[in-house]
Amino acid sequence: MGAASLVIRGARVLDPVERIDSVFDVRLDDGVISQLGETVDANGHRVIEAAGRILAPAFIDPHVHLRTPGREDEETLATGAAAAAAGGYCAILAIPNTDPVVDDAELLRSLRVRAAEEACIPIGFLAAITKGQDGAELSELAALADAGAAGFTDDGRPVASAGLMRRALQYNAVTGKTIAVHCEEPSLTRGGHAHAGPVAAELGLGGWPSLGESLMVARDVDLALDTGQHIHLMHLSARESVDHLRRARAADARVTAEATPHHLCLTDDAIRTLDPNMKMNPPLRTAEDRAALIEAVRDGTIAAIATDHAPHSPEEKDVPFEAAPFGVTGLETAFAALYTYLVEPGVLALETVLERLSAGPAAIFGLERPRIAVDAPANLTLIDPTASWRVKAERFRSRSSNSWLLGRRLHGHIALTIAAGRVVHEL
Amino acid sequence: MSDLRVVSGDLRPPAFGKRDLLSIADLTRVDVERLLATAGSFARSQERDTKKLPTLRGRLVLNVFYESSTRTSSSFELAAKRLSADTMTLKAAGSSVDKGESLKDTALTLAAYEPDVVILRHPQVGAAAFFARLTEACVVNAGDGKHQHPTQALLDLYTMREAFGRLHGLQVAIVGDAAHSRVARSLVQALRLVGAEAILVGPPTLLPPGLAPASHEIDAIADADVVYVLLMQRERMLDGANFVPSLREYTARWGITPERIREGQRVMHPGPMNRGVEIDARVADSDAALVVDQVRAGLIVRMAVLYDLLTTGPVAVETTVEVA
Numbered sequence: 205m206g207a208a209s210l211v212i213r214g215a216r217v218l219d220p221v222e223r224i225d226s227v228f229d230v231r232l233d234d235g236v237i238s239q240l241g242e243t244v245d246a247n248g249h250r251v252i253e254a255a256g257r258i259l260a261p262a263f264i265d266p267h268v269h270l271r272t273p274g275r276e277d278e279e280t281l282a283t284g285a286a287a288a289a290a291g292g293y294c295a296i297l298a299i300p301n302t303d304p305v306v307d308d309a310e311l312l313r314s315l316r317v318r319a320a321e322e323a324c325i326p327i328g329f330l331a332a333i334t335k336g337q338d339g340a341e342l343s344e345l346a347a348l349a350d351a352g353a354a355g356f357t358d359d360g361r362p363v364a365s366a367g368l369m370r371r372a373l374q375y376n377a378v379t380g381k382t383i384a385v386h387c388e389e390p391s392l393t394r395g396g397h398a399h400a401g402p403v404a405a406e407l408g409l410g411g412w413p414s415l416g417e418s419l420m421v422a423r424d425v426d427l428a429l430d431t432g433q434h435i436h437l438m439h440l441s442a443r444e445s446v447d448h449l450r451r452a453r454a455a456d457a458r459v460t461a462e463a464t465p466h467h468l469c470l471t472d473d474a475i476r477t478l479d480p481n482m483k484m485n486p487p488l489r490t491a492e493d494r495a496a497l498i499e500a501v502r503d504g505t506i507a508a509i510a511t512d513h514a515p516h517s518p519e520e521k522d523v524p525f526e527a528a529p530f531g532v533t534g535l536e537t538a539f540a541a542l543y544t545y546l547v548e549p550g551v552l553a554l555e556t557v558l559e560r561l562s563a564g565p566a567a568i569f570g571l572e573r574p575r576i577a578v579d580a581p582a583n584l585t586l587i588d589p590t591a592s593w594r595v596k597a598e599r600f601r602s603r604s605s606n607s608w609l610l611g612r613r614l615h616g617h618i619a620l621t622i623a624a625g626r627v628v629h630e631l
Numbered sequence: 632m633s634d635l636r637v638v639s640g641d642l643r644p645p646a647f648g649k650r651d652l653l654s655i656a657d658l659t660r661v662d663v664e665r666l667l668a669t670a671g672s673f674a675r676s677q678e679r680d681t682k683k684l685p686t687l688r689g690r691l692v693l694n695v696f697y698e699s700s701t702r703t704s705s706s707f708e709l710a711a712k713r714l715s716a717d718t719m720t721l722k723a724a725g726s727s728v729d730k731g732e733s734l735k736d737t738a739l740t741l742a743a744y745e746p747d748v749v750i751l752r753h754p755q756v757g758a759a760a761f762f763a764r765l766t767e768a769c770v771v772n773a774g775d776g777k778h779q780h781p782t783q784a785l786l787d788l789y790t791m792r793e794a795f796g797r798l799h800g801l802q803v804a805i806v807g808d809a810a811h812s813r814v815a816r817s818l819v820q821a822l823r824l825v826g827a828e829a830i831l832v833g834p835p836t837l838l839p840p841g842l843a844p845a846s847h848e849i850d851a852i853a854d855a856d857v858v859y860v861l862l863m864q865r866e867r868m869l870d871g872a873n874f875v876p877s878l879r880e881y882t883a884r885w886g887i888t889p890e891r892i893r894e895g896q897r898v899m900h901p902g903p904m905n906r907g908v909e910i911d912a913r914v915a916d917s918d919a920a921l922v923v924d925q926v927r928a929g930l931i932v933r934m935a936v937l938y939d940l941l942t943t944g945p946v947a948v949e950t951t952v953e954v955a
Contacts, residue, residue, distance in 0.1 A: 397756070402841030406656075408756050408777030408816055478757035522735050525757030526776050 207235030207625040208582060211246045215254035215586060219261050219576040220555040221563045230259060232582045235625015240578055252620065254586055258554075261574035262294030262583040262621055263561040265535065266384070267359070267438060267462060267510035270296075270327070273315075274303025279515040279603050281315075285323035286629075287513075287535040287602035292561075292585035294574055294623035296535075297328045300337070301360035307332035307343040309351035316352050325623040328354030328571070333372050333383060339364050342372055349379035355569055357384040359438055362420055364390055369424065373433040382460075382569050384436040387420035387445065388486070397526055399472045399487045407475065409526065412487045418444035425452035425459050434458040436568055439512050441467050441486035443496030450505055460568045462508040463497045465538045466608050469545040470494070474608070480521045480528035481608050484512070501560055502552060508565040509557070511538050515604030532608045536600055539587065541609060543616035584622040588631075591617035650940050651763045651770040654779045655820040663788065663824055669935035670789055670928070677713070677931060686938060687716035690747040694720040695737070696773070697753040702902055702926060703773050703782070707750045710933035716747070734758060738765040747941055751775070769940040777811050783901055784817035786932040788825060790925045791857060794897050799826040804852040806885060807861030807909050808837045809845075810874070814901045815861060819843045830855070833885055836874040849885055853893065860887050860900045863909040882908055889913050897921050 210232055217228040217240070229244035230237060239245075265288060271279040279287075288296045298315075300306035306315065312329055319327040331353040335341045337360065345356060356376065363369040363385065376383055393416040398404040400411025421437060425448050428435040440446060440461050452459045464484075472488045482488065500506040514531025521528055534541075539561065546552040566573040574583035594613050597605035621629035651657075658666075676684055692711035696704050704720065711718040721741070732740075734753065741749065742765065749766060751759050752773040759772035759779070774780045792798050803822055809815040809831045819842055822829045831838050831845040832852055838845040852858050863881055866872065875881045888911040892898060898910070898920045906912040914920060 400840070405810075405839035405842045406816065408779070408811075408813055478760045480757070519733065519735075522733075524734065524753065524755040524761045524775070526755035527757075 208232050208622055208627050209234055210250040210252060211244055212252045212254050212259055212584075212586065213244075215257045215259035217259045217576055218555065218558060220559045221261075221573065222575055222577055224576055230576070230584075232622070232625070235582050237576065237578055237580050237582055240576065252586070256588075256590065257619060258587040258589055259576070260558045260585055260587060261562045261576055262585040262623060263292050263539070264565045264571060264574065265293050265296045265511050265513065265538070266508060266565040266569055267512045268296045268298055268535065269301070269512070269514045269531070270298040271515055272302060275517075277603065278517050280322070281319050281327060282322045282324070283601060283603045284513070284535070285319075285325045285327060287533075287600065289325050289621045289623060289629035290601050290618060291535040291537070292539050292587070292618040292621050293325065293535065294583035294585070294621065295326045295328065295571065297330055297354050297569065299357060299359045300330050300332045301358075305332050305337050306330075307335050307337070307348075309344065309347045312348055312351045312353060324626075324628040328569070330355045330357045330359075330384065332356065333358045333363055334368065337361060339368065342368070342375065345372070345376055346378050349381050353379075353381060355382040355384055355436075357386070357438070359384065359386040362386050362388045362390065366423055366427070370427050370431060373427055373431040373435065376433060380570075382434055382436050384438050385424055386438050387417050387424060387440075389416050389419045392416035392419065396487070397483065398475055399489045401472060401490060403472045403475060407478070409475075412485070414442035414444050414489060414493065417442045417486050418448060421445040421448045425449065425457055428452065428459050429455060429457040432458070434460070437461040439464050439467065439486060439510065440497065440506065441489050441493060443493045446496045446500045446505065449500070453505060460508070461500070461506045462510040462565070462568075463501055463506045464510060464512045465534055465541045466532060468494065468497055468501065468509070469541055470608065475525070478525040480523065480525050481532055481606050481610060483525060483528050483530055484532055485530035498546070498551060502556060507560065508568055509538070509542065509560040510565065511535055513602075515602055516606045517604065521606045531606070533600070533602050533604055533606055536602060537595060537607060537609050537614065539618060540593070540614035540616045543589070544614045548615060582622045582625045584620075585618055586620035588617045588619045589615070591615070591619075593617055649767060649769055651759075651772075652781050652936055652940065653759045653763060653770065653772045655781045655784050655817045655824065658781070658824065660824050663785070663821065666785055666932070666935050666939055667789055667792065669938060670785075670931045673931040673934045673938075683713055683715060685715050687711070687714040687747075687941060690716040690941060691744060692716045692718045692748045692750065692937060693741055693744070693746040693768070694718065694750045695741065695752070696720070697723040697758075698774065700752055700773070702929060703752065706926070706929040707771075707773065707933050710930055710937055711748075713930070714934055714937060716937070719744075734761065735765060738762050742766045742768070748937055771936060771940070774813055777813050777816070779817050780813040781817050782929070782933055782936055783814050784821035785936070786925060786928040787818055787859070787899060787901075788821055789928040789932050790899065790921050791827075793924065793928070794921055795856060801827040801857065802855045803827060803829050803857045803859055804832050804855035805829055805843075805859045805861065806832045806849075806852060806887060807863055808874075809833060809842065809861065810837045810839045811864065812861050816842065818859065833861075834875050834881065849891060852891065855896065858887060858892065858896055858898045860898060860910045862901070862903065863905060878908055885909070887911060887914050889917070892919055899925060901925070
């Protein structure tokens with residue numbers, strides 16, 4: 205597939221950062237936006253009639269488990285990228301908790317080469333903060349940055365030692381890359397399968413308390429203040445975590461955060477069916493926690509929505525709830541879930557959701573912001589807001605189908621995705 | 632209440648889908664009343680010389696036990712036999728489960744025998760719900776991890792009603808490790824359904840939040856009609872758990888001794904009992920104890936559950952007995 209030359213005619217062009225919200229034609233020449241206006245000459249290009257649709261900057265997901273290397277039966281670079289493209293994403297960042305862990309510059313280089321060949325959209329790779337993600341010894345952060353690491357994380361587990369986390373932040377000044385953290389105090393979450401509250405008590409599930417996250421958030425925001433370094437908090441779930449985040453940002457700590465669509469749309473009421481596809485880490489929490497996350501997304505305290513796309517094979521998830529691993533897929537449903545459960549009911553503005561899916565994560569990780577402007581490379585997603593579709597396992601591009609939305613009807617479909625100037629998805 | 636008038640010709644296929652008994656939360660008060668009334672009818676059938684009824688002749692009841700059990704598996708097996716059903720018991724040890732077969736494959740394999748009812752005990756929360764989705768048989772949850780054990784709660788209600796003549800307004804103190812107890816979870820819900828009151832009493836670390844009113848003072852059992860004693864397991868003291876410092880300290884603070892039981896109170900225990908730990912032997916063997924009554928109720932309540940699941944209901948007995 206070469207760089208796209210085409211005209212998208214009559215869509216509602218919506219780029220909240222560029223302050224564009226008008227019905228326009230957009231012309232691409234060789235993958236670059238060349239014209240933007242009320243009527244654009246097709247110049248012989250293919251024309252996509254897009255009246256009634258929304259053309260927005262494509263999304264960036266900074267939190268994707270691609271399972272490669274090691275569990276290619278669950279996801280590959282190609283299938284993960286295809287799933288992302290179908291979800292409206294023009295770029296994703298892969299988490300290094302693979303087998304082996306991405307803590308080595310040569311492995312990172314080989315993955316980047318493979319991604320360039322196999323994946324239909326750009327994939328950035330986060331590397332491990334500590335060797336083997338064991339939380340004991342620092343990875344070679346500078347060598348990994350030189351090899352193209354997009355940032356660092358031990359996601360899947362915390363850096364339990366405060367001393368090591370402080371060292372990592374101090375040393376990371378040499379790379380300038382973002383350190384992203386999974387906030388979990390292991391001594392509080394051992395044996396936990398669900399939010400420690402009345403629902404878990406009733407179901408007999410071991411509790412994973414809010415404090416298990418917020419205590420680590422409190423530590424990490426203080427470490428960010430202490431070191432003056434940037435720290436990014438992944439998949440926040442508890443209102444107490446949001447409180448710590450607000451306090452730290454008010455004190456000018458360099459702290460950013462993300463939330464997932466499932467934590468923004470669901471509460472722990474959803475686990476009463478004991479459906480293993482409702483089991484995530486951190487767990488779904490209460491209505492008050494959900495409201496705090498939504499408010500933080502609305503006011504920008506949480507600047508990014510990230511899927512934490514976590515594919516699992518059927519034999520891993522086709523077990524009783526307590527035996528099931530944490531994690532759900534999300535790339536192909538993120539926008540529609542947010543649109544159906546938050547935008548349509550009037551909880552969040554469409555502009556807010558689009559910004560948190562695109563410009564927000566780009567800024568956190570220092571990536572080029574997808575934008576709709578003349579001379580910008582085309583990273584675009586065309587949304588059909590009137591489409592209604594049912595989530596079905598057999599329709600996923602992902603190799604896994606452990607979605608919390610299986611069987612549900614969603615509104616809003618991604619009709620077209622253009623990433624780095626190329627059409628990577630078209631319905 | 633009339634005598635039992637059930638013949639196998641009365642049995643019809645369920646009118647709507649299949650029915651399972653996975654959790655007390657799935658039952659209504661009417662369901663509980665019906666089940667207890669049916670159990671009462673079966674109680675009289677068990678006073679005859681010939682205890683076997685032809686009711687479920689030709690039906691297949693599978694007992695699938697992934698955890699050890701004495702009372703539950705034996706009483707389900709006997710209940711099925713007393714109703715003339717064919718029974719088969721599969722225990723995890725010595726089966727292909729030992730060779731790593733998944734619960735899904737076991738479910739699909741057993742489904743090939745076309746059982747009418749599967750009784751499942753499994754150490755993980757959600758196992759019964761998972762199994763029920765994979766089989767056309769009615770599934771009875773005989774314990775899924777710390778979640779639910781609904782037939783235990785039903786037999787406990789039956790035992791309490793026999794002892795007190797009523798359930799509404801009864802006060803039940805559930806003493807011990809409620810946090811790790813499926814029995815406590817089912818019983819709290821069942822008591823609420825019939826208008827009885829539950830209070831949890833035990834170490835603060837073993838009282839699940841929000842399940843029921845709770846106290847760590849053993850004196851809180853004073854007003855109870857029933858003192859329901861839970862099993863205290865040694866592993867709760869292990870390194871990394873530390874829910875209580877020692878069994879000795881537990882027994883001193885929360886053990887049920889004759890001195891802590893007042894006149895008129897009745898004592899129940901789901902078994903197996905750790906005599907000298909959560910319950911003093913003098914209490915266990917006293918007239919206040921209903922432990923043997925619970926075992927007896929287990930048989931007829933499980934007969935009632937099997938019968939109820941395999942008929943459309945209302946059952947062919949007049950449900951004139953009020954739970955209240």
